[in-house]
Amino acid sequence: GVGVRVSLSDESVIDASLVVFSAGVRPRDQLAREAGLEVGARGGVVTDLGLVSSDPSIYAIGEVAAVEGTCYGLVAPGYSTAEVVADRLLGGSGEFPGADLSTKLKLLGVDVASFGDAHATSAGALSVVLHDASKGTYAKLVVSDDASTLLGGVLVGDASQYAALRPLVGRPLPAEPAALISPAGAELGADALPDDAQICSCNNVSKGAICGAIAEGACDVPAIKSCTSAGTSCGGCVPMLKKLLEQSGVAMSTALCEHFEQSRAELFEIVQVTGIRTFSGLIAQYGKGSGCDICKPTVASILASTASEHILDGEQAALQDTNDHFLANLQKNGTYSVVPRMPGGEVTAEQLITIGQIAKEFDLYLKVTGGQRIDMFGARVEQLPQIWQRLVDAGMESGHAYGKSLRTVKSCVGSSWCRYGQQDSVGMAVLLEKRYRGLRSPHKLKLAVSGCARECAEARGKDVGVIATEHGWNLYVGGNGGLTPKHAVLLAGDLDDQTLIRYIDRYLMFYIRTADRLQRTAPWQESLDGGIEHLRQVVCQDSLGIAEELETAMARHI
Structure with a gap:
């Protein structure tokens, strides 16, 4: 039978059993069209190899440039076009050198990477494929007809070898092709790469340049990024930067600061x-x-x-810190903002009236936050005790909007009001917020509970996200905002209330015990040997035998 019905913009309908979404970059060429410049059949400003458009006074670079008719929606070709134009403006005669179309993506939690001749179009090219349906991984290496030279490849589900394999395109393979993509096969080390191998394709940085920076004193990944630009765009080469540091014998310091040698x-x-x-x-x-x-x-x-x-x-x-000391957030003009706790976003009429009266009396700016609370801005430091006294008298308490601790547990209205709600998301959010309030941690913690898969509480963008199912709760962990937003990943599914809370207790306390200073849950999970699978074994199967200890520590907090 038909599984999907697609409605098009002209109101016509197509019945289908499968829909494939092909997402990419579309050039914003409205200005070029209005100026009468030549545009490509699929959009973009048509240029020659010197990036000159149909008007000799106008250049085009980046994703809007259709170089000899082709638009490149990747960062590395964009940088190349900029370098060519910079050279031309200085009187040079540089030309676009072509593009490395290798890329590593993360789509809904699935690693995807392709590099070189990924589709085996070269004469005599052979493909070596390893498909593990049970683990959801697929790996293909495209090699020359004598299987000695790497031409390209595709990695799906596990792209951990991308950083090591991509620089080898066009070079002799250090081992059998099948061994390089087999879980039990050869580990491709950084020492297998020649000095001119390109480690960072986004910024065209070679292994030799990175090793040179290390030799000159770059002793960690941020230092390498700073002096070479490697790893500053997509970040796909960062694992290889760490390997090069290890290979160079650099000892990675875990000291907290100059006063403590310990982590x-x-x-x-x-x-x-x-x-x-x-x-x-x-x-x-x-x-x-x-x-x-x-x-x-x-x-x-x-x-x-x-x-x-x-x-x-x-x-x-x-x-x-100042914020913790005054129970308020210091703002850029020297005033403070006050955020009372509203577990699960719930608030009484009397509490709302009190907040309104305080804002009116102290002339404060009110803002509903992304975590379903009310923030009051513009309080002077000497006014804070008076404001908090009024809030406490109304039955409210500090929302810890300033601390490295639990911030909020966001929720939708769940089964209490919504016709789609499968579980009581409000009740669970209130329970979790009251359970973990005041919990100090390496960095801030944000939680959310959604009453169904429609995800109105946006639980998969939180450090701990809970989504209701017909049979219980799915538990997601490691979702963060910030400079590198991450979707949370599924830790366990269809849990009853007691099991859900037990797993969250263990997860949070394990994070608090082992994470680095100011390390959010997402990078902490990625830094664990074994990643999410190791975390699942520790939290759900108690592989380290510490579950009872973690639960006892959380019970003491509560």
Whole structure:
């Protein structure tokens, strides 16, 4: 039978059993059309190899340029066109050198990469394919007719070998083709690549340039990015940068700062084992100096994660950032914003009236936040105690909108109001927010609960996301915003309430114990050996035998 009905813009309808979406870049060439420049059959400003349009005074670069009729929707060719035009403007005669169309994408949680002659169009090309349906992976290497030279390839489901294989296109293979894509086969190390092999295709950076930067003192990935630009565009070559650092014998420091040689995770264990409850006691015994703006808030967070003393009691108060100390967010004009907690987005009429009265009395700007709360901007520091007294009297408390801790648990209205709701998302969101409020962690935590797969609470953009199913709850972890947004990935499915909460307890406490300073859950998951599968074994199967310990630690917090 027909599985899909497609309605077109002219109101005609096509019945289909499968729809394939082909997404790409469409050139924005309206200006060129209005100016009377020649455009390509599929759009884009037509240029010659010198990037000159049909008007000799006008150049076109990037994705809007149709170089000899072809538009390139990738960053590397865009940079090449810019370099050619820069050369022409300085009196040179540079021409577009062609494009490396290799790319690595992530589509709805599936790694996809292609490089070189991915479709085996070269004369005599042979394809070596490994398809593992059980793991959802597919790998194809295209090689010369004598299987000695790599011509291209396609990786789906697991693109971890992309950074190592792409620079070898056109070069002799260091091992049998099948061994390079087999899980039990040869590991392709950085030492197998010649110095002129291109590691970063986006910015055209060779292995030799990167090794040279390391030799001159670039001792970590950010330093390499800074002096070579490698890894600053798509980031696909970052794993290879780490391999080159390891190969060069560079010891990656895990020291928290100049005052503590230990990492954050090591300091966490020290605090737990020794029972030290002050920063001064910890630095006297395990560090040096008087501390700094890196180690003081970090240790304050660790102390708060391992006990429930008031964060402003005694020495603790001096360790806090300004925002934590004043229970408000410092804004760019020197005033503060106040955010009371509204678990699950719920609020009473009396509380809303109180917020309105406070805003009117103190002349504050009101904004509904992305986490379903009300933010009050423009309070002076001496007004904060008066504002908080009014809010506390109305039954409200700090929303921790400033701390490295739980921020919000967002929810839709779920089965309580929505006709599509499959579970009570509001009730679960309120339960989770009250359970984890005040939980100090390496970085901020945001949660969400959606009552059905329509995902109105946007749970897959959160550190912990819960989506209702007909049979219970699906649990997603590791979704973040920020500079590199990530979708959360499925940890476990169709869970009952008790199992869901138990898994979230374990996940959050495992993160709090082992993550680096200011490391969000998404990069923390990626840094774990074994990634999400290892995390699933720890949280769901208790492979390390620490589940009870993690749950007990969370119970102490609660």
